[in-house]
Amino acid sequence: MSKTYKIAVLPGDGIGVEIVPQGIKALDAVGAKLGLHFEYNEALIGGAAIDATGKALPDETLQMALASDAVFFGAVGGPKWDSLQPASRRPETGGLFPLRKALKAYANLRPVVVFDALTSASCLKQEAIDGGLDILFVRELTGGIYFGQPKERREINGEHVAIDTCVYSVSEIERISHMAFKQAARRRGRVHSVDKANVMETSRLWREVVTEVGKRYPDIELTHILADNCGMQLLRNPRQFDVILADNLFGDLLTDEASMLAGSLGMLPSASIGDEHGGLYEPIHGSAPDIAGRDIANPIATILTAAMLLRYACDCPDGSVMVRNAVEAVLNEGCRTGDIASSGDKVVSCNEMGDLIAQAITNSEL
Ligand code: IPM
Ligand code: MG
Numbered sequence: 001m002s003k004t005y006k007i008a009v010l011p012g013d014g015i016g017v018e019i020v021p022q023g024i025k026a027l028d029a030v031g032a033k034l035g036l037h038f039e040y041n042e043a044l045i046g047g048a049a050i051d052a053t054g055k056a057l058p059d060e061t062l063q064m065a066l067a068s069d070a071v072f073f074g075a076v077g078g079p080k081w082d083s084l085q086p087a088s089r090r091p092e093t094g095g096l097f098p099l100r101k102a103l104k105a106y107a108n109l110r111p112v113v114v115f116d117a118l119t120s121a122s123c124l125k126q127e128a129i130d131g132g133l134d135i136l137f138v139r140e141l142t143g144g145i146y147f148g149q150p151k152e153r154r155e156i157n158g159e160h161v162a163i164d165t166c167v168y169s170v171s172e173i174e175r176i177s178h179m180a181f182k183q184a185a186r187r188r189g190r191v192h193s194v195d196k197a198n199v200m201e202t203s204r205l206w207r208e209v210v211t212e213v214g215k216r217y218p219d220i221e222l223t224h225i226l227a228d229n230c231g232m233q234l235l236r237n238p239r240q241f242d243v244i245l246a247d248n249l250f251g252d253l254l255t256d257e258a259s260m261l262a263g264s265l266g267m268l269p270s271a272s273i274g275d276e277h278g279g280l281y282e283p284i285h286g287s288a289p290d291i292a293g294r295d296i297a298n299p300i301a302t303i304l305t306a307a308m309l310l311r312y313a314c315d316c317p318d319g320s321v322m323v324r325n326a327v328e329a330v331l332n333e334g335c336r337t338g339d340i341a342s343s344g345d346k347v348v349s350c351n352e353m354g355d356l357i358a359q360a361i362t363n364s365e366l
Helices: 016-034 047-053 059-066 091-102 116-121 170-185 201-214 227-236 248-259 300-312 317-332 350-363
Strands: 004-012 037-042 070-075 107-113 134-140 148-156 159-165 190-195 221-226 243-246 271-273
Touching: 004 016, 004 047, 004 059, 004 091, 016 037, 016 070, 016 300, 016 317, 016 350, 047 091, 059 091, 070 091, 070 300, 107 170, 107 248, 116 317, 134 170, 134 248, 170 190, 170 201, 170 243, 190 201, 190 227, 190 248, 201 221, 221 227, 227 243, 227 248, 243 248, 271 300, 300 317, 300 350, 317 350
Parallel strands: 004 037, 004 070, 134 243, 190 221, 190 243
Antiparallel strands: 107 134, 107 271, 148 159
């Protein structure tokens, strides 16, 4: 008997409610093809949850997420909730962050792949990405300056100041380093570890620990790179990178930058995984309040996120490849959402893109 996967579906806010159904269409199309069964349970998170219950991460949502085989997430946040105080009540810091923490999803895998059909949408010159581009960011997700305490406002010497604290422990750095080296071993065998060891104490510890862990992976070539230089090198020569290991803050910033190599922020998926739960699957972009409700968002990041869910939560690499190939086929036909369209392309809505990709999965050869 085939297994039924329990998926907690958390669309969240803004375009989250438009893109998540497109990812589900892809999952269902793969399910029908490969005999996988999904039981979806939808719950509120973020601003939508604040409006309905007063809490960005209601207990019911958290319990459902913990009891699931995987969490399929859209996006949270928007101007309506931006000024909520304290920050722990906000959609991001009160919703998504505690969810990541509760699922112990310390490793955020963010692949940056340029589809051939989209090389002209990349912000780089053709020659910089000719021959393809395939980078995997491994971002630490539950520590660092986004989580460290104290995080507050204070009066110091009669002046109003704000404080964020960056903290990393040896064990936190060790486990994310192992993840990066293991991923590199399955790829091209190179890790660039990002830090600001020239100025930050957490970065100096980061560098020491990554170096130590790296000794256990003698076949992997480890390079330390300063975060500012990494930002520049991603534009100058992105093909030098295989796996990029970064802390929470640097990984957040550099992956948004790297998304433009793939053509759009709307193209990048991610899997947030740990050792104890099937993981949280989230596109890297936010809720895009400026385009929400108009059916024009690019659902491909979410559909590729569904592909990561198949790979990591369902151990179904075939399904994952099937989704990726369907995305490629639809792009090769010239169908685009507005963010990745150039002249001559057929511009389709978010919903139409979801249908086209699901149809391509259904039509694909096994
Ligand atoms: C991301 C997002 C989030 C983050 C926000 C929405 C809190 O930018 O997943 O990259 O900073 O982690
Ligand atoms: Mg981000």
